[in-house]
Amino acid sequence: MLMDWSPLILSLVLATVTTVLLLVIGIPLAWWLVRRKTLMRRIAYALVALPLALPPTVLGFYLLLALGPHGPLGALAMHWSGTSLAFTFTGLVMASMLYSLPLVVQPLAAGFEHLDRRHLETASVLGAGPCDRLVSVALPLLRADLLTGAVLGFIHTFGEFGVVLMVGGDIPGRTRVLSLAIYDHVQSLEYHQANVMSAVAVGMSFTALLLLYLAQRRR
Amino acid sequence: MLTFEARLQHGSFALEVRGELPSRGRGVIFGPSGAGKSTLLRIIAGLERGAQARITYNDELWQDTARRLFVPPHRRGVGLIFQQPVFMHGYTVEQVLRYGWRRRGKTACAFDFGGFVERFGLGPFLTRNVDTLSGGERQRVALVRALLAMPQLLLLDEPFSGVDEEARAALLQELEGLQIDLGLPMLYVTHMARETVSFADHLLLLESGRIRAQGPMHTLATDVSLSLARRPDAVVAINTEFVRHDHRDGVSCLRFADGELWVSEGYPHKAGRPRRVLVNARDVSLASEIPHASSILNVLPARVVELAELPDAAVVVSLRIGSTPLLARVSRRSARELELHPGSSVYAQIKGVALLNH
Numbered sequence: 001m002l003m004d005w006s007p008l009i010l011s012l013v014l015a016t017v018t019t020v021l022l023l024v025i026g027i028p029l030a031w032w033l034v035r036r037k038t039l040m041r042r043i044a045y046a047l048v049a050l051p052l053a054l055p056p057t058v059l060g061f062y063l064l065l066a067l068g069p070h071g072p073l074g075a076l077a078m079h080w081s082g083t084s085l086a087f088t089f090t091g092l093v094m095a096s097m098l099y100s101l102p103l104v105v106q107p108l109a110a111g112f113e114h115l116d117r118r119h120l121e122t123a124s125v126l127g128a129g130p131c132d133r134l135v136s137v138a139l140p141l142l143r144a145d146l147l148t149g150a151v152l153g154f155i156h157t158f159g160e161f162g163v164v165l166m167v168g169g170d171i172p173g174r175t176r177v178l179s180l181a182i183y184d185h186v187q188s189l190e191y192h193q194a195n196v197m198s199a200v201a202v203g204m205s206f207t208a209l210l211l212l213y214l215a216q217r218r219r
Numbered sequence: 220m221l222t223f224e225a226r227l228q229h230g231s232f233a234l235e236v237r238g239e240l241p242s243r244g245r246g247v248i249f250g251p252s253g254a255g256k257s258t259l260l261r262i263i264a265g266l267e268r269g270a271q272a273r274i275t276y277n278d279e280l281w282q283d284t285a286r287r288l289f290v291p292p293h294r295r296g297v298g299l300i301f302q303q304p305v306f307m308h309g310y311t312v313e314q315v316l317r318y319g320w321r322r323r324g325k326t327a328c329a330f331d332f333g334g335f336v337e338r339f340g341l342g343p344f345l346t347r348n349v350d351t352l353s354g355g356e357r358q359r360v361a362l363v364r365a366l367l368a369m370p371q372l373l374l375l376d377e378p379f380s381g382v383d384e385e386a387r388a389a390l391l392q393e394l395e396g397l398q399i400d401l402g403l404p405m406l407y408v409t410h411m412a413r414e415t416v417s418f419a420d421h422l423l424l425l426e427s428g429r430i431r432a433q434g435p436m437h438t439l440a441t442d443v444s445l446s447l448a449r450r451p452d453a454v455v456a457i458n459t460e461f462v463r464h465d466h467r468d469g470v471s472c473l474r475f476a477d478g479e480l481w482v483s484e485g486y487p488h489k490a491g492r493p494r495r496v497l498v499n500a501r502d503v504s505l506a507s508e509i510p511h512a513s514s515i516l517n518v519l520p521a522r523v524v525e526l527a528e529l530p531d532a533a534v535v536v537s538l539r540i541g542s543t544p545l546l547a548r549v550s551r552r553s554a555r556e557l558e559l560h561p562g563s564s565v566y567a568q569i570k571g572v573a574l575l576n577h
Contacts (some may be wrong), residue, residue: 121292121301123318124265126293127368129291129293140307
């Protein structure tokens, strides 16, 4: 029987797009969260961590409402493109970003918090403005935390199930990611296919984590 | 002119200062540890966002908290040398130096990248990893990096505290030469009296978050009501010029504004070359008459300006040789027996003169 690998490819694309976008917003967000310890930023920090604590179905349910035709984001998308975000790849990306946000932001926030401020102060008296300091000092010093955030964000997105089921709807070729395909195979008693795909998932996640920890050990 | 008015509360420590320093030459902020010297320097650089301050430099307004005006550090054109310089791990000396050079301000300077590297002898170091540098080398790289950013004012926070005494004196001399050559105003923080007196033109005395006194160094260093003159290691600086060297006895003659000093020194110098010498208050003894025969080389007529009793049965005497200030630290008994009072004429016998290396 021929294996359908499109769920694996979809999962990889979803995880890659999500991770890249999360790094783009996660870096400034993490920087902002720890720069000053105001009450508002503490609340924001708790909100960022919230997806870790919620059952994925709860997150997925509210996301479905928000992304659907009557939700704020879905209605906005309807207005622009004529379709809502529920059951679309874009919707999946947005849902995955929220779901994996804490895993990317928390290592970065910890990194920013432990950053030796003297490096930044030295750069500023040498004439580097805030953006310059972020790029030329903070990010190079946070290489390890960036790698940790990226790998954790990637495999967390790669392995998600509840949220993608709620928001994506398991549409073959569009929103059926690896974890959903495995579930479907099991439901249809196609244990061989489920086994092959699961083994691939185990192998890839383990390799990613192993590479991450090997890289961390070298420092 | 640098003017500042600043207030900052850090836990139980409060800094409240108002002062000004000329925007040329060498200013020193002197005070004991914990007086708030580094904090004041950081406020001037713009690194203490919590400070309530009004700061102007020449015709620029850097900060005015009352009007919510704050020029960030990278736009103030200040260089700052920290006590312990930090570098990014794994970078080469050249990468570190180029960081400042790429972001340099518009202050005109006689040197370019290559010129600075050459002047500080850093050519052979350019490819070295900064993690392999010694303490003195690190501070030198940090200094050149700051200079390459072409600041209009250089702030130094006890930059040589990690260097041994002898190397420190040499570095300080080099810094003074640099200041004169570049015409770059410097503001230097230290808790060491000797460094203060050998480096400063202008002085600001800071004690527990308050300014105790400010003004020209020669005035403040010999003011017997201030801590600098009352310390057991009180010292004054005299600006001299080399005159000639006596080969037979191995002594050199230095001329200052109001006379000559003989110093034992093995190596001759070019005549007319300026030298700053240090005279310890403890190395100056006083006599009411010119001594008949003495092993002391320098006996100079002086006038007592002021004197103050110190706790340990000692008296510190502020003197003038003509217009040149000098300090003597004598015992209370000697002061009484010599009947010292403001206006008395005495002979100052200078036992030792410390030359600063050039």
